[in-house]
Amino acid sequence: MANLIELLPDKVANQIAAGEVVQRPASAIKELMENAIDAGATDVSLIVRDGGKTLIQIIDNGCGMGETDARLCFSRHATSKIKQAKDLFDLHTMGFRGEALASIAAIAQVTLKTRTEDQDIGTQIIIEGGEVKSQEACATAKGTSIEVKNLFYNVPARRNFLKSVKAEMRYILEEFQRIVLSHPEISFSMFHNDNETHRLPKSTFRQRIVNLFGTRYNQRLAPVDEETDIVKISGFLGKPEFAKKTRGEQFFFVNNRFIKSSYLHHAINNAMEGMLQSELHPSYFLFLDVAPDSIDVNIHPTKTEIKFEDEKSIYAILRSTIRRSLGQYNIAPSLDFEINHDYDVSPMVDNKEIRQPVIHVDPNYNPFDTSEPKENKTRSDQSFSSQLRSAGVDRPNSQNNHEHWESIYKGTEEVSFAPNENYATQTKLEEGPDNGNENHHKPIYQMHNKYIMSHLKSGFLIVDQQRAHERILFEKFLLSIKNDKALSQQLLFPQTVLLSPSDLALLKELQEDIEALGFDISEFGENSIEVHGIPYDTPTGELQQIMEDLLEQYKHHTSEAKLDRREQIAKSMAKSLSIKTGKNLSDQEMHKLIDELFACEQPNISPNGKTAVITLSLEELSKRFEL
Numbered sequence: 001m002a003n004l005i006e007l008l009p010d011k012v013a014n015q016i017a018a019g020e021v022v023q024r025p026a027s028a029i030k031e032l033m034e035n036a037i038d039a040g041a042t043d044v045s046l047i048v049r050d051g052g053k054t055l056i057q058i059i060d061n062g063c064g065m066g067e068t069d070a071r072l073c074f075s076r077h078a079t080s081k082i083k084q085a086k087d088l089f090d091l092h093t094m095g096f097r098g099e100a101l102a103s104i105a106a107i108a109q110v111t112l113k114t115r116t117e118d119q120d121i122g123t124q125i126i127i128e129g130g131e132v133k134s135q136e137a138c139a140t141a142k143g144t145s146i147e148v149k150n151l152f153y154n155v156p157a158r159r160n161f162l163k164s165v166k167a168e169m170r171y172i173l174e175e176f177q178r179i180v181l182s183h184p185e186i187s188f189s190m191f192h193n194d195n196e197t198h199r200l201p202k203s204t205f206r207q208r209i210v211n212l213f214g215t216r217y218n219q220r221l222a223p224v225d226e227e228t229d230i231v232k233i234s235g236f237l238g239k240p241e242f243a244k245k246t247r248g249e250q251f252f253f254v255n256n257r258f259i260k261s262s263y264l265h266h267a268i269n270n271a272m273e274g275m276l277q278s279e280l281h282p283s284y285f286l287f288l289d290v291a292p293d294s295i296d297v298n299i300h301p302t303k304t305e306i307k308f309e310d311e312k313s314i315y316a317i318l319r320s321t322i323r324r325s326l327g328q329y330n331i332a333p334s335l336d337f338e339i340n341h342d343y344d345v346s347p348m349v350d351n352k353e354i355r356q357p358v359i360h361v362d363p364n365y366n367p368f369d370t371s372e373p374k375e376n377k378t379r380s381d382q383s384f385s386s387q388l389r390s391a392g393v394d395r396p397n398s399q400n401n402h403e404h405w406e407s408i409y410k411g412t413e414e415v416s417f418a419p420n421e422n423y424a425t426q427t428k429l430e431e432g433p434d435n436g437n438e439n440h441h442k443p444i445y446q447m448h449n450k451y452i453m454s455h456l457k458s459g460f461l462i463v464d465q466q467r468a469h470e471r472i473l474f475e476k477f478l479l480s481i482k483n484d485k486a487l488s489q490q491l492l493f494p495q496t497v498l499l500s501p502s503d504l505a506l507l508k509e510l511q512e513d514i515e516a517l518g519f520d521i522s523e524f525g526e527n528s529i530e531v532h533g534i535p536y537d538t539p540t541g542e543l544q545q546i547m548e549d550l551l552e553q554y555k556h557h558t559s560e561a562k563l564d565r566r567e568q569i570a571k572s573m574a575k576s577l578s579i580k581t582g583k584n585l586s587d588q589e590m591h592k593l594i595d596e597l598f599a600c601e602q603p604n605i606s607p608n609g610k611t612a613v614i615t616l617s618l619e620e621l622s623k624r625f626e627l
């Protein structure tokens, strides 16, 4: 019988292995950066073009390779990191499988330049699709530079599988963040299409987090520190009041290697129970150090999952450590950060002072009085219009001032946002609240700082204030998008918003969309933008939060369609800017809200499809009283 079994040629074996090791540019970058770290580099640069699809280059100042090693490193199972099977259980390096370079070279065009300290002249090797094209001596700095061009050029099916540049960049940033966080002692930089997106000097861990995610993180971090026989835990926890709506920064490093673990994540959630609203996610940056022989890192090909020998104890220790640190951070300020100590203020001072709630009663208020309502200073003090005023915008109540405020807002000629011209007809059609000025004299009530009740000709209506305002803002934003002319209010004093380099890069991509909604932004510094104008009706004090919310939303929204994307942004902005449940409103504010709501195309539902208005007719009411 003929022999059927053949050994696969190396080239084929490498291509198959590449499928496991290299799924996309980000995974190649991870492998190459880990190699640079294993080589003892103190400075690593990453250069990327077109989301890594056309070029990935990593330059390090590590130990470099001699001529023979330079050639050998592209062979399968070529590694300098383990010599015997038992070494597997005592690993201190990132890589050890000896297949990354072989795999990458099998599916790309690779140029390697490398030189060791004691060589005068380096080695250059060009290898494409696993075939060495040339090897020659070259002049190069000590260390290694690897250029990987046109990933998957010879595997069209895989190349087509790559996502948009933006999406690939997101994967790359994710890997980059994991690596730079686990090595604050190394300086890193990153360039995308010739723009420097990150420059991270060697620093402490805390500074690395701050450099990576933005200065504002300094006050958000609570230190975590615990040492037991089984595990040593260190790092930082995001204080609960800064928790995010979408999963943000959640990093576990076990023996300096990023890992994903829903089990450990659960321990943190469990420790924070009661401190976080259910829809919020905690941030954490935690290092767990355990004896190398008590874990098995080899169970997953991309090595982001591991198995602990003593999982249960680690869970319990982690949970109690987090609890303790949460209990402490309020009183014990962190002393870790050498610069800018004074940033680290207690969140109590930082947010707002806590006051006993005060009930304001207007002794002159007469619900049956039909004369023009007087402005009530006490009531409108906390109002939405006072927020506008503090934003440098004087919001008049009547149309008489129309001319005056038109000059404040840009773009008002094209898009009218004043009590809508359609208002009269619309409300009649829908039998909304009574028309015209008369409406403002009707009694209006707020219940539980959540619902607004008002009269209709033939009954009454109840409005959910937050959903209603979301609807109003959403339609306003949609109109801006449709007309490509946003309603913008210019700020008297431009405001600076701090952003991490990666958020800044994201914002640049989104700038056009965000400006279509009325923001007027210019880039200001390395980690900040300057906002000159904001959409009409935006309270300025919350700009930092608004921008962060917007970017958060966007990170988790995958649609590439421009219009859909803008609608999504409009929705999320309407949500974060809306008057919230719990806010006490003045009569004028309630009237305005209802006026504007019934000028909307779909006043009855919130942008997310929830009921915003309930009406009850007199007929229905009397039926109920029949019994």
Ligand code: ADP
Pocket (backbone or CB within 6 Å): 031, 035, 036, 039, 060, 062, 063, 064, 065, 073, 078, 079, 080, 081, 095, 096, 097, 098, 099, 100, 101, 102, 143, 144
């Ligand atoms: P592994 O990292 O698992 O050993 P790789 O295929 O990633 O396998 O690398 C093969 C070998 O090439 C490494 O063990 C190391 O000796 C050498 N090498 C790779 N990258 C570098 C680098 N940047 N500097 C020095 N040596 C390197």
Ligand code: MG
Pocket (backbone or CB within 6 Å): 031, 034, 035, 094, 095, 096, 098, 100, 101
């Ligand atoms: Mg490696």
